[in-house]
Amino acid sequence: MTVTAPAVAMSDATFRVLRDFIYERLGIYFQEKKKYLLEGRLGKRVQLLRLAGFEEYLHVLRYGAQKDLEFEYLCDAVTINETFFFRNEPQFDALETVVLPEVFQARRAAGADAVRVWSAACSSGEEPYTLAMIFHEKLRHRFPGMRMEVVGTDISSTVLHTAKKGTYGDYATRNTPPHYLQKYFTVDGQRRTVKDEIRAMVRFQHLNLFERGFMRSMRDFDLILCRNVMIYFDTPAKVQVVSDLYDSLRFGGYLVIGYSELLHGISNAFRVVSFPKTTLYKKER
Ligand SMILES: C[S@@+](CC[C@H](N)C(=O)[O-])C[C@H]1O[C@@H](n2cnc3c(N)ncnc32)[C@H](O)[C@@H]1O
Structure with a gap:
C-alpha cells in the first residue's frame, strides 16, 4: 500500500x-x-x-x-454536511401522524395560531423544507388559520447559503415521494428548486450549538430536530447541547435526534415515546 x-x-x-x-x-x-x-x-x-x-x-x-x-x-x-429530503421516513411518519397533529391541537387549545419548529444543524435545508412540505400537504387543511414557523440553523455559512437558494440536484431529492417532487419543486434541467410557498415558511439563521447566549435566545419551540450532528460530539458536549435543547422546548414539545443516536446516559429529562421503527423524546410537565 x-x-x-x-x-x-x-x-x-x-x-x-x-x-x-x-x-x-x-x-x-x-x-x-x-x-x-x-x-x-x-x-x-x-x-x-x-x-x-x-x-x-x-x-x-x-x-x-x-x-x-x-x-x-x-x-x-x-464538519460533515450529508443530508437529503425525507431522510429517515419512520421519523417523518411519526411526526406527520402523531406529533405534529398533537402539538397543533395543543397550540390551538392555548389560543395560539402558530406551531414553532426548529431544525438545529439543518445543513443545506432539506430537513426544514421537508417539514414545511409535510405541513402544507397534510396539516394545513386540518388546522385552518394556523401556521407552522420553521427555523433552520447551522454553523456553516456555506450550507446555509445553499439552503436559502433552495436549489438541489438528484442526490438530495432521491428519497422524495414523487407526488411531493411534482407539487413542491420547479425543475430546471437537472436541478430542482423548492417552490416559494414552502420557502416562505422557513427562515435560516447561523447558530453554533455551543454558543450558550444564542442557544438561550431560542425559546418556545414545539418541535426540535437535532439529527446526525451529535454523533460528532463527546458525552459532555452532548449533555450540554441536549440540556439547552430541553430548555428551548415548550412543555408538551418533542425532540427528534438521529436514527442511530440515543439519549441514554445523556439526559433523563424527557419521556421516551416509541413509534414504529423510531423513538422520539417528549418534554413533559
Ligand atoms: C450530517 S449534517 C445533518 C443534517 C440534518 N440534520 C440531517 O440529519 O440530515 C450535520 C450538520 O451539523 C452542522 N454542525 C456541526 N457542528 C455544529 C455546531 N457546533 N453547531 C451547529 N451546527 C453544527 C454541520 O455544519 C452539518 O451541516
Whole structure:
C-alpha cells in the first residue's frame, strides 16, 4: 500500500492545540488517530494561504484580521454536511401522524395560531423544507388559520447559503415521494428548486450549538430536530447541547435526534415515546 505524505505535516503538539481549539469552539473531538484527517483537510488551506505551517495557521485562527472568516472555513472543513429530503421516513411518519397533529391541537387549545419548529444543524435545508412540505400537504387543511414557523440553523455559512437558494440536484431529492417532487419543486434541467410557498415558511439563521447566549435566545419551540450532528460530539458536549435543547422546548414539545443516536446516559429529562421503527423524546410537565 502506498501512503501519500500530507501536503503539510503537523507536529503532535500542534495537533493537540488545534484539536482543543476545535473542541472548545465546535464540540467536535478529533482523536489522535484522526490527525491525518485534519492534516489532509486543512493542509490545503495552509498552502493556499501561503503560511509556513499549522502553527501559523493557528495564529491566523486566533488573532488574524480575518479570524471570523477563517473560522467559517475551518467549520466547513471539519464538519460533515450529508443530508437529503425525507431522510429517515419512520421519523417523518411519526411526526406527520402523531406529533405534529398533537402539538397543533395543543397550540390551538392555548389560543395560539402558530406551531414553532426548529431544525438545529439543518445543513443545506432539506430537513426544514421537508417539514414545511409535510405541513402544507397534510396539516394545513386540518388546522385552518394556523401556521407552522420553521427555523433552520447551522454553523456553516456555506450550507446555509445553499439552503436559502433552495436549489438541489438528484442526490438530495432521491428519497422524495414523487407526488411531493411534482407539487413542491420547479425543475430546471437537472436541478430542482423548492417552490416559494414552502420557502416562505422557513427562515435560516447561523447558530453554533455551543454558543450558550444564542442557544438561550431560542425559546418556545414545539418541535426540535437535532439529527446526525451529535454523533460528532463527546458525552459532555452532548449533555450540554441536549440540556439547552430541553430548555428551548415548550412543555408538551418533542425532540427528534438521529436514527442511530440515543439519549441514554445523556439526559433523563424527557419521556421516551416509541413509534414504529423510531423513538422520539417528549418534554413533559
Ligand atoms: C450530517 S449534517 C445533518 C443534517 C440534518 N440534520 C440531517 O440529519 O440530515 C450535520 C450538520 O451539523 C452542522 N454542525 C456541526 N457542528 C455544529 C455546531 N457546533 N453547531 C451547529 N451546527 C453544527 C454541520 O455544519 C452539518 O451541516
